[in-house]
Amino acid sequence: MKRIYIQEVVTRDGFQAESAFVPTEQKIALINRLSRAGYAKIEVTSFTSPKAIPMLADAEAVMQGIDRIPGVEYTVLIPNLKGAERALSVGVDEFNLVMSVSEAHNQANLKMSREDSFKGLSSVIDLAHANNTAVNISLSTSFGCPMSGIVSLAELMHWVDRFAARGVRGITVCDTTGMANPAQVHSICEAVQTKYPKLQWTLHFHNTRGMGLANALAAVNSGIVRFDSSLGGLGGCPYAPGATGNICTEELVHMFDLMGFNTNMQIDALLDCSKDLQSLIGRTLPSQLLMAGKVDQLHVAPCQP
Numbered sequence: 001m002k003r004i005y006i007q008e009v010v011t012r013d014g015f016q017a018e019s020a021f022v023p024t025e026q027k028i029a030l031i032n033r034l035s036r037a038g039y040a041k042i043e044v045t046s047f048t049s050p051k052a053i054p055m056l057a058d059a060e061a062v063m064q065g066i067d068r069i070p071g072v073e074y075t076v077l078i079p080n081l082k083g084a085e086r087a088l089s090v091g092v093d094e095f096n097l098v099m100s101v102s103e104a105h106n107q108a109n110l111k112m113s114r115e116d117s118f119k120g121l122s123s124v125i126d127l128a129h130a131n132n133t134a135v136n137i138s139l140s141t142s143f144g145c146p147m148s149g150i151v152s153l154a155e156l157m158h159w160v161d162r163f164a165a166r167g168v169r170g171i172t173v174c175d176t177t178g179m180a181n182p183a184q185v186h187s188i189c190e191a192v193q194t195k196y197p198k199l200q201w202t203l204h205f206h207n208t209r210g211m212g213l214a215n216a217l218a219a220v221n222s223g224i225v226r227f228d229s230s231l232g233g234l235g236g237c238p239y240a241p242g243a244t245g246n247i248c249t250e251e252l253v254h255m256f257d258l259m260g261f262n263t264n265m266q267i268d269a270l271l272d273c274s275k276d277l278q279s280l281i282g283r284t285l286p287s288q289l290l291m292a293g294k295v296d297q298l299h300v301a302p303c304q305p
Helices: 010-017 025-034 059-065 082-090 103-110 114-128 153-165 182-195 211-222 249-257 267-281 288-292
Strands: 005-008 041-046 071-077 094-100 134-142 170-175 200-205 228-229
Touching: 005 249, 010 025, 010 041, 025 041, 025 267, 041 059, 059 082, 059 134, 094 103, 094 114, 103 134, 114 134, 114 153, 134 153, 134 182, 134 200, 134 211, 153 170, 153 182, 170 182, 170 228, 170 288, 182 200, 182 211, 200 211, 211 249, 228 249, 228 288, 249 267, 249 288
Parallel strands: 005 041, 005 228, 041 071, 071 094, 094 134, 134 170, 170 200, 200 228
Antiparallel strands: none
């Protein structure tokens, strides 16, 4: 039975676009519940400027307040050296660094060129290595960009090569704006794993055009075993018109479990957390599974006339 590792991003990627501040104690409570649901990794928060993302201004307090469950890695998004130093002060397990493969998206999202991003992130990688902290690089718009179109494999591999040479532990291939299709996913997954079989590969899909689960299945069939996902499907890229959010954790787990993969996840706990998350943010989430229930959830037959 193939093991699949699920990595939750809701309290960073999901929360960062929310306008109403989620209280620190409620973030901690949610992460503690998720930590006991079977995840391999949880992206807790981001050590970015509080002015840039007020929702995550409590990064230190959240990291210091959560229960650290053995077997779960607690990763955080690191934008720069200042953020890295803040993260080191609270003992995170991994730095997750981000830049876009698309120049247009990097300029829109990070307000700098890809070369400037690479230079800045290289300094963060050096600091992480000096402090024995694992590093993952998330390459946004690896499949396509709404401003510049489909990204070529050659363009993606250029940045994969450069970060692999910097000694990162893992690379996340991100479909940030939901432009990937299963054939493209299969091709890219085979290419990156063939060239760098020892790197920890993760796929990060968005369901912007309804192909999230199909793309995840294509990735699994190509040998990928790690996936980012967001509880309830919360989150989404602000530069993807009509974006519906990240691939939904409970839907991903439900599919893999039905297919006989070992996700190590407690699906009922996920659904409970997703239901409560709706109350926390004050609106309905795009989780189809939360609305319809698991396939083994049977109903009483209607009375016949």
